[in-house]
Amino acid sequence: MAEDIKTKIKSYQTAPFDSRFPSRNQTRNCRQNHLDFHRWEKAMTAKGGDVSVCEWYQRVYKSLCPISRVSTWDNHWAEGTFPGKI
Amino acid sequence: MAYPMQLGFQDATSPIMEELLHFHDHTLMIVFLISSLVLYIISLMLTTKLTHTSTMDAQEIETIWTILPAIILILIALPSLRILYMMDEINNPSLTVKTMGHQWYWSYEYTDYEDLNFDSYMIPTSELKPGELRLLEVDNRVVLPMEMTIRMLISSEDVLHSWAVPSLGLKTDAIPGRLNQTTLMSTRPGLYYGQ
Numbered sequence: 001m002a003e004d005i006k007t008k009i010k011s012y013q014t015a016p017f018d019s020r021f022p023s024r025n026q027t028r029n030c031r032q033n034h035l036d037f038h039r040w041e042k043a044m045t046a047k048g049g050d051v052s053v054c055e056w057y058q059r060v061y062k063s064l065c066p067i068s069r070v071s072t073w074d075n076h077w078a079e080g081t082f083p084g085k086i
Numbered sequence: 087m088a089y090p091m092q093l094g095f096q097d098a099t100s101p102i103m104e105e106l107l108h109f110h111d112h113t114l115m116i117v118f119l120i121s122s123l124v125l126y127i128i129s130l131m132l133t134t135k136l137t138h139t140s141t142m143d144a145q146e147i148e149t150i151w152t153i154l155p156a157i158i159l160i161l162i163a164l165p166s167l168r169i170l171y172m173m174d175e176i177n178n179p180s181l182t183v184k185t186m187g188h189q190w191y192w193s194y195e196y197t198d199y200e201d202l203n204f205d206s207y208m209i210p211t212s213e214l215k216p217g218e219l220r221l222l223e224v225d226n227r228v229v230l231p232m233e234m235t236i237r238m239l240i241s242s243e244d245v246l247h248s249w250a251v252p253s254l255g256l257k258t259d260a261i262p263g264r265l266n267q268t269t270l271m272s273t274r275p276g277l278y279y280g281q
Contacts (some may be wrong), residue, residue: 014182014198014237022176024258026239026265063182063198064265066241 005053012056015063026064031084033061034073038086087219087253087279096253099272103255105169113162120158177269179237183230187240187247187260194228222279232272240266251280 021029037057044051062070076082088096098104184195188205195203209223230236240249242260250257251270258268272278 012198013180017176017178019176024267026267027263030265059198062201064184064239066184066186066239066265067195067197067201067203068186068243 005056009053009055009059012059015060030061030065030069033057034065034070035084035086037061038077038082038084042086087222087277098255099253099274099276099278100255101271101273102169102173103253105172106255109165109169112165116158116162177235179235179269181231181234182237182239183228184239184241184265185228185249185260187242187244187249189244192224192247192249193243194226219279222281227277230270230272232275234271236270238268238270240268249280251278253278254280256280 015029015033018029020032034057037054040054040057041051043049044054073082095103095107095110098107181196182198184197186193186195191205191207193203193205195201197203204226206224206226206228208221209218209225211220214220214223238249238256238258240258240260241264242262244262246262247260248257249260254270254272256268256270258266260266
């Protein structure tokens with residue numbers, strides 16, 4: 001399972017089609033992947049697992065989210081004021 | 087690109103735009119047929135000395151001119167809906183490019199692998215070289231691979247903008263706080279202009 005994820009991450013081209021967000025507005029897609037990445041990271045660190053498998057979500061949200069939005073969220077994380085349930 | 091005295095659309099660069107061109111020709115032909123029919127009938131009505139003094143009912147012609155427009159409208163609607171659904175087909179893109187609108191320039195971000203972003207300002211009219219197009223040339227152009235499905239995510243950093251490339255049949259609004267997605271597939275290499 002971890003090997004599949006690693007091969008998927010290695011052959012990453014761009015964010016694939018997500019059937020949860022099929023229409024034109026992709027704002028939720030971007031935010032959802034960002035939340036999923038931080039949830040994975042938190043869960044993996046708590047369990048002591050390999051955090052590198054969370055990289056898939058990181059690549060997807062980096063592909064989808066504007067750089068300015070990502071840096072605003074990173075500032076929120078640094079200050080501990082990110083508005084989202086993890 | 088646009089040229090002086092242009093009457094129709096620019097040449098199509100993507101399959102969707104080709105379909106739109108054919109649909110436009112089909113619908114415009116129907117419109118011309120109807121207009122010329124109506125003009126002809128008006129000219130007939132105005133240039134006759136015959137009168138009909140006892141018109142009571144006209145069931146047959148009323149049936150014809152109710153059913154015929156319904157058929158014509160269906161003939162227009164079916165290709166239109168076909169193209170509409172074709173534009174929304176699921177396709178796995180190979181590249182994602184984000185474009186953010188600012189006052190008054192576009193910035194482009196290619197973040198699939200490394201972070202690459204640049205601003206694209208319009209070249210002012212006073213600095214154009216001979217042969218360049220007024221109000222359309224920019225300093226940094228967006229470079230895209232051809233014959234690959236590309237996902238464009240369009241948004242804005244300040245006010246509402248709109249990102250359009252006519253030869254690809256694209257126009258999408260750039261709304262602050264919202265990411266609008268559109269897919270693009272160019273069938274031939276070239277330089278395409280938009281706003």
